[in-house]
Amino acid sequence: MYDVIMATYNGEKYVVEQLDSIINQTIKPNTVIIRDDCSTDNTVKIINDYIKKYTGDVNFEILDSTKNLGYIKNFEALAKAARSEFVFFCDQDDVWINNKAETFLKRAEEKPNVNLLFSDARLVDDKLQNIGFLWENIKFDPTQELTLPRLFKKSIVTGATMLCRRDFLQSLIPFPENLPHDLWLSTCSTYEGSIDFCNDQLVKYRQHSNNQIGVKRSHFIKKIVTPFEPDKIKYRIAHYRNNYLTNESMATFLLGYSNSKEYHEIKSFLIFIGKIYNINFYKCAGKHSFTQSIKAYIKYNDKKNVLFNMIDLIYVHIFGIKKESVNED
CATH class of the missing domain: 3.90.550.10 (Spore Coat Polysaccharide Biosynthesis Protein SpsA; Chain A)
Structure with a gap:
């Protein structure tokens, strides 16, 4: 069975x-x-x-x-x-x-x-x-x-x-x-x-040191501090990159997904995220209105990440985390 x-x-x-x-x-x-x-x-x-x-x-x-x-x-x-x-x-x-x-x-x-x-x-x-x-x-x-x-x-x-x-x-x-x-x-x-x-x-x-993917516990103070560390910015960027890979892969594998409401909402969301992190997820950003992107950003983004995204915006655009492009559109 x-x-x-x-x-x-x-x-x-x-x-x-x-x-x-x-x-x-x-x-x-x-x-x-x-x-x-x-x-x-x-x-x-x-x-x-x-x-x-x-x-x-x-x-x-x-x-x-x-x-x-x-x-x-x-x-x-x-x-x-x-x-x-x-x-x-x-x-x-x-x-x-x-x-x-x-x-x-x-x-x-x-x-x-x-x-x-x-x-x-x-x-x-x-x-x-x-x-x-x-x-x-x-x-x-x-x-x-x-x-x-x-x-x-x-x-x-x-x-x-x-x-x-x-x-x-x-x-x-x-x-x-x-x-x-x-x-x-x-x-x-x-x-x-x-x-x-x-x-x-x-x-x-x-849960042990050799886990490739696991759950890690941390102290309260560390939970407050670590979201603002540079490595955590990279972690969030990796998360959004996974969002991009998932969306595009689903468009390849699932019949009709590329024409779905969800596909275009996630695309709008990632266009907005891309502006924060200076990453070109999609070339056709101009096809998505600012209002569409904001609505999608709120719908598909974790609430706690909204504050972190705004702080990340400062790190990326003022302190100059290197711009990367993952565009395959």
């Missing part, structure tokens, strides 16, 4: 715990598909030894991994290899709650028009001690409607908590370059109205 796709890289410390949690699910997967992205530690040997010793009914498939692809393209290669109706994304260092698959599959059967499901997660430290909850940390409110403006403001879907229908997943390959796969899949499913979630915390989402 379902496959698990696991991307690994230097995961020798935790990968066995994750594999144990998968094979001990109340509903077991058809196949666990693993691709290692050229680890320099003992990850591959540990996985091979694990499979040799395993005597259960779950199939394991190891994909060729002679080239380092990065985590996005690693998951793309894995997604291509999936054959079951449902596909779970899996990080190497987390631990699944034993009824995760069962809970997701029941929800998917109840919602045949849903292509992507995600859940909350328990945040844990290296030793799997609870340190909080994912949705609480990212301030995700499950009572609010899932809309495209909401996802453009903040990425709220974490890959380690996702289930996709295989046909939907493979229709969105190749994944866009430099765009997180969970953001790509969640925005497309949101636009199509085929996204939903489970309220349960079904993953122990490990």
Whole structure:
């Protein structure tokens, strides 16, 4: 009924715990598909030894991994290899709650028009001690409607908590370059109205220094100061660049999206953002009125970023952060 796709890289410390949690699910997967992205530690040997010793009914498939692809393209290669109706994304260092698959599959059967499901997660430290909850940390409110403006403001879907229908997943390959796969899949499913979630915390989402994407806690004073640091400006620019890549990629993949209201609203929003950060997201800025851009800016921008954007405007235009162009229009 379902496959698990696991991307690994230097995961020798935790990968066995994750594999144990998968094979001990109340509903077991058809196949666990693993691709290692050229680890320099003992990850591959540990996985091979694990499979040799395993005597259960779950199939394991190891994909060729002679080239380092990065985590996005690693998951793309894995997604291509999936054959079951449902596909779970899996990080190497987390631990699944034993009824995760069962809970997701029941929800998917109840919602045949849903292509992507995600859940909350328990945040844990290296030793799997609870340190909080994912949705609480990212301030995700499950009572609010899932809309495209909401996802453009903040990425709220974490890959380690996702289930996709295989046909939907493979229709969105190749994944866009430099765009997180969970953001790509969640925005497309949101636009199509085929996204939903489970309220349960079904993953122990490990937080440690080696996380590529994770939740970090900080002290109150640091939270006040860090938004105004130069690195945070670059972080916000990267966020808006992801907005641009998402919008243009959706225009390529989704039939009719380039003529949609959403596409042109996001374009207006990014034109306004581009003036703040001195970045030419689009050549045709003159086709969008100032009023259109302001309305789109308010609709698609997180409220807390409005103040930061105005301060960033000073940094960029007075202190001279280098102008960059990402225009492909």
